[in-house]
Amino acid sequence: MTARRTGRRPGRPDTRAAILAAARVAFAERGFDAASIRAIATAAGVDPALVHHYFGSKEELFRATVAIPIDPAELLPAVLAAGPDEAGERLVRTFLSVWDSPAGGAAVALLRSAVSNEWTARLVREFLITQVLRRILEHLDLDPAELPLRGALVGSQLIGLAMMRYVIRLEPVASAAPETLVAALAPTIQRYLTGPLTAAPPPKG
Amino acid sequence: MTARRTGRRPGRPDTRAAILAAARVAFAERGFDAASIRAIATAAGVDPALVHHYFGSKEELFRATVAIPIDPAELLPAVLAAGPDEAGERLVRTFLSVWDSPAGGAAVALLRSAVSNEWTARLVREFLITQVLRRILEHLDLDPAELPLRGALVGSQLIGLAMMRYVIRLEPVASAAPETLVAALAPTIQRYLTGPLTAAPPPKG
């Protein structure tokens, strides 16, 4: 162990995966700019140059870290299939289950990085527009003129939830049970999707 | 202009204000970590060492930049005074008017920095808890057991709005008229403040 040997190590071909895992943690905890290749390499038990050997640059490493795990093309149809009336609740539930899962680390990394890094913000923007909002348009039968606003409103509430729960970590949202949040947020999302946007909620009498 | 002279300049004692203005812009655009003292000094037309001369350290400069302009103790009473039924609409309207004003730059700086910097996040958390949520508790007559959750929900929607409008800048929220957003968000905030949290919105039939 203490005898360092230079050159190729005998067995392990899973180094690349180790680097990716360490990168996911680092980017999620510190964001793109603050996370350093050197720290990632140390966490993975690896020489910093090896990171470049596998991924070429920090930017490509970030893309590899973040691009893999979440595919709205798989998730959204199930969310929207049951019709517009349950879409709000299903959307919140799915959102939380994704972000609470290990793959959610990538999402946190993306969100953290988008805040202090312009090209990452652009990446998030395009992801939202082309992968999420467009799909909602396809599946729900909404007025196309209203769709951008509705989509952005849904996004604002969900991003706000993510900020509270995973970034700022303000209690009790940070540790609340998913069901609590679903119950609280679902009506909001539902109204942004299908309800009226220009007046107070439907009059009681 | 081109003739540089060393030593004390004759007239201008407003250098400190120039540094503060440049710092506000830089921190708002890039966040605490990414903004550099050197860049701030350059933007202010000043030597970097002068920044330390006036402010001591980057952290103190940030505090000076951010601590001044927004005082919830002034704003919140007017928002909440008219009673709980209009609080949602007034809160959104006041929130937007503050963030759209020049002073909003400080808020954007704080939000941007809170994401990649732990002590800034703690600063935001304590600000929210002691300056905002506590005041809401004083003015509205809510169940104290529910207040933390209600406050965090309100905060999640408002922070999400701020992220969409000022950080990620996703249209149409980024450029929407304040009234459009007030109309869309006020019912949400109102429900988080005074409505039911554990069920769907009031049944129509």
Place this chain on the structure above:
DNA sequence: CGTTGAGTTCAACGGCTGATGACTTTCGGA
């Protein structure tokens, strides 16, 4: 006049960053 002190500049420190290129070792296949 001389002194003082604030305003300002300059050069430098140590440290961290992403990236490069040369080098060595091992493995897999011919």
Place this chain on the structure above:
DNA sequence: TCCGAAAGTCATCAGCCGTTGAACTCAACG
């Protein structure tokens, strides 16, 4: 068995960072 490529290491580059301390200039005061 030999060879080429993959895996891994090391030293180093250039650049930016926050911060420091010494030096200089100039207005004000006595």
